[in-house]
Amino acid sequence: MARIKLSAAAAAALLCCTVPGLAVPVISQPTTTLVPAAVTAPPVEPHTDVTSHGPYTGPPPTTTGALSTDVLAPSIPALPPGPDAYKYPSDGKLHSPEPAPYTPSGGLGTNGSAPVYKPLSDFDYESLALALYQEWIELDLFHWGLARFSVDDFEAAGLDAEDRFLIEYMADQEVGHATMVSNILGTEAPKQCNYNYPVTTVREYIDFCQKLTRFGEAGVYGYLNHLDARDVGQLLLQSITVEARQQMAFRQFEGLFPMPEWFEVGIPQSWAWTLLAPYISSCPPDQTRLVWQNFPALHILNQPNPLRVNGADVWDETLGDNLNTASAHDVAPDQDCVNATGVGINCSPAVTHNRSAPLSYPGRQVFLQWDTPGQAVGPNNSYVTSTAAGQPTFAAWVSQLNVTYSPLMNVSGSTAYTVQPDISVYEGDPAANGTIFLALTDLDLYVTPFNLSMLNPHVYAVSIYQAG
Numbered sequence: 001m002a003r004i005k006l007s008a009a010a011a012a013a014l015l016c017c018t019v020p021g022l023a024v025p026v027i028s029q030p031t032t033t034l035v036p037a038a039v040t041a042p043p044v045e046p047h048t049d050v051t052s053h054g055p056y057t058g059p060p061p062t063t064t065g066a067l068s069t070d071v072l073a074p075s076i077p078a079l080p081p082g083p084d085a086y087k088y089p090s091d092g093k094l095h096s097p098e099p100a101p102y103t104p105s106g107g108l109g110t111n112g113s114a115p116v117y118k119p120l121s122d123f124d125y126e127s128l129a130l131a132l133y134q135e136w137i138e139l140d141l142f143h144w145g146l147a148r149f150s151v152d153d154f155e156a157a158g159l160d161a162e163d164r165f166l167i168e169y170m171a172d173q174e175v176g177h178a179t180m181v182s183n184i185l186g187t188e189a190p191k192q193c194n195y196n197y198p199v200t201t202v203r204e205y206i207d208f209c210q211k212l213t214r215f216g217e218a219g220v221y222g223y224l225n226h227l228d229a230r231d232v233g234q235l236l237l238q239s240i241t242v243e244a245r246q247q248m249a250f251r252q253f254e255g256l257f258p259m260p261e262w263f264e265v266g267i268p269q270s271w272a273w274t275l276l277a278p279y280i281s282s283c284p285p286d287q288t289r290l291v292w293q294n295f296p297a298l299h300i301l302n303q304p305n306p307l308r309v310n311g312a313d314v315w316d317e318t319l320g321d322n323l324n325t326a327s328a329h330d331v332a333p334d335q336d337c338v339n340a341t342g343v344g345i346n347c348s349p350a351v352t353h354n355r356s357a358p359l360s361y362p363g364r365q366v367f368l369q370w371d372t373p374g375q376a377v378g379p380n381n382s383y384v385t386s387t388a389a390g391q392p393t394f395a396a397w398v399s400q401l402n403v404t405y406s407p408l409m410n411v412s413g414s415t416a417y418t419v420q421p422d423i424s425v426y427e428g429d430p431a432a433n434g435t436i437f438l439a440l441t442d443l444d445l446y447v448t449p450f451n452l453s454m455l456n457p458h459v460y461a462v463s464i465y466q467a468g
């Protein structure tokens with residue numbers, strides 16, 4: 001073991017000035033002889049690598065429709081700001097005594113009450129149960145892709161063994177998230193289900209993962225600050241920040257710009273459930289059901305295709321599913337960006353890429369088609385799509401901090417087009433970029449990030465738009 005050798009004089013000099021009890025400075029060397037006692041880690045929630053995938057083919061469901069109780073009104077009336085909304089002066093000075101040193105007064109959950117990490121309301125329980133359905137599908141999806149596609153398939157998409165290990169690791173992260181949320185919910189927590197994915201190639205799979213993690217992430221941001229149980233919100237925050245990193249990593253695997261936005265978007269729970277449920281084929285008996293609404297599907301007929309050099313120049317290149325996942329089938333080799341050479345053209349997996357031809361742009365005509373309500377979706381086909389909205393008249397672009405409406409044009413039956421608006425959150429930050437949400441509404445209701453769910457009674461259909 002090496003130690004600094006001090007000359008006698010130096011040692012004496014040191015000792016002379018050393019306060020008793022303070023260590024003599026030495027350069028510490030790591031030792032391998034200490035064996036800390038192993039602390040038993042809590043067990044994870046039981047889960048399997050689900051072997052059966054595909055559409056539901058079993059008997060009609062034993063229960064149908066969302067969980068429900070007495071419904072008091074068709075919508076929540078809009079009110080002016082609360083009585084204290086403007087009370088705090090916000091002038092950089094302190095306005096109340098401090099409860100302890102270095103501790104400003106105020107805050108929620110700061111009075112010393114022990115956190116207990118339990119839901120406090122139906123709102124909390126239903127939001128967490130939705131989060132758990134999401135964690136379970138991600139756990140399955142990440143494993144499924146690794147099992148479904150060969151090493152050669154992944155290599156052809158530019159994803160090597162280290163990339164595949166990252167996907168495997170993401171699945172492990174989901175085990176932890178599912179365990180945490182299950183523990184919070186208790187014995188009736190929703191269990192892992194069986195799933196059905198539309199993708200048939202690795203690059204479609206990556207696009208699907210990128211879109212699925214986007215609504216998983218945004219779904220939680222939409223309610224996190226509305227939870228009654230702030231202690232639960234803290235744990236959820238610390239899992240959803242991992243989900244956000246997964247979403248970005250999948251964008252990078254797809255060769256997209258990792259985060260072409262200054263703010264991440266939040267959406268209401270029913271939007272997330274609308275986008276999630278169609279990929280669940282069946283759930284175990286007595287599975288805890290959800291209260292959330294399933295809106296009809298919105299098909300974006302010229303959904304931008306990130307697999308193309310010019311991804312905006314497309315028609316009908318999705319898998320036809322609720323997420324409008326990119327299809328690889330009609331992309332000719334000379335239009336495919338994965339092996340194309342040159343900055344702005346190539347979209348092989350990377351930390352970041354520029355695109356010479358953006359996936360979308362303000363002024364782009366976006367052609368839409370929507371399903372009618374009343375269709376069976378989700379686990380065992382046991383949920384039914386519904387809307388309280390009249391004939392759709394607007395497209396709502398929901399991204400970053402903004403909800404912006406563009407009128408539907410040439411509405412004919414269940415088709416129309418709209419024009420991608422030119423909006424910025426702040427100067428220099430075009431709002432519609434990245435993987436965003438597009439909804440059809442019957443009203444251009446003014447909503448902001450904390451009251452977006454007030455739009456639900458006016459929502460007809462919801463999907464994801466690949467703006468960039």
Ligand SMILES: *[C@@H]1O[C@H](CO)[C@@H](O)[C@H](O)[C@H]1NC(C)=O
Pocket residue numbers: 058059060061062063282283284285286379380382
């Ligand atoms: C859904 O299907 C599974 C498998 O067939 C079955 O065990 C379960 O009870 C069904 N649930 C409902 C609500 O029908």
Ligand SMILES: *[C@@H]1O[C@H](CO)[C@@H](O)[C@H](O)[C@H]1NC(C)=O
Pocket residue numbers: 108109110111112113
């Ligand atoms: C402290 O705050 C909690 C909510 O976080 C509340 O339930 C509790 O009653 C408060 N306790 C006191 C002593 O004010």
Ligand SMILES: *[C@@H]1O[C@H](CO)[C@@H](O)[C@H](O)[C@H]1NC(C)=O
Pocket residue numbers: 155156157333336338339
């Ligand atoms: C891209 O290149 C890889 C490796 O040469 C190849 O396996 C793959 O098929 C190519 N993909 C396309 C779309 O050209």
Ligand SMILES: *[C@@H]1O[C@H](CO)[C@@H](O)[C@H](O)[C@H]1NC(C)=O
Pocket residue numbers: 343344354
């Ligand atoms: C990438 O795009 C930005 C913004 O358009 C541009 O300023 C930059 O020069 C581009 N970089 C390369 C290497 O093309």
Ligand SMILES: *[C@@H]1O[C@H](CO)[C@@H](O)[C@H](O)[C@H]1NC(C)=O
Pocket residue numbers: 257260354355358359360361362430432433434467468
């Ligand atoms: C999205 O952001 C990327 C990267 O900054 C940029 O190249 C592209 O033009 C943007 N697209 C839109 C629609 O603003």
Ligand SMILES: *[C@@H]1O[C@H](CO)[C@@H](O)[C@H](O)[C@H]1NC(C)=O
Pocket residue numbers: 365410417
């Ligand atoms: C919309 O309808 C008008 C009038 O019928 C027609 O001239 C125009 O081509 C239509 N636009 C699109 C994009 O279909």
Ligand SMILES: *[C@@H]1O[C@H](CO)[C@@H](O)[C@H](O)[C@H]1NC(C)=O
Pocket residue numbers: 401402403404423424425426
């Ligand atoms: C977008 O959001 C920002 C920040 O809240 C707001 O100032 C701006 O007015 C919004 N833009 C539109 C077009 O709604």
Ligand SMILES: *[C@@H]1O[C@H](CO)[C@@H](O)[C@H](O)[C@H]1NC(C)=O
Pocket residue numbers: 078079445446447448451454455
């Ligand atoms: C949503 O909040 C904004 C203020 O941020 C308010 O002006 C608007 O009226 C609210 N919308 C509804 C439908 O309550």
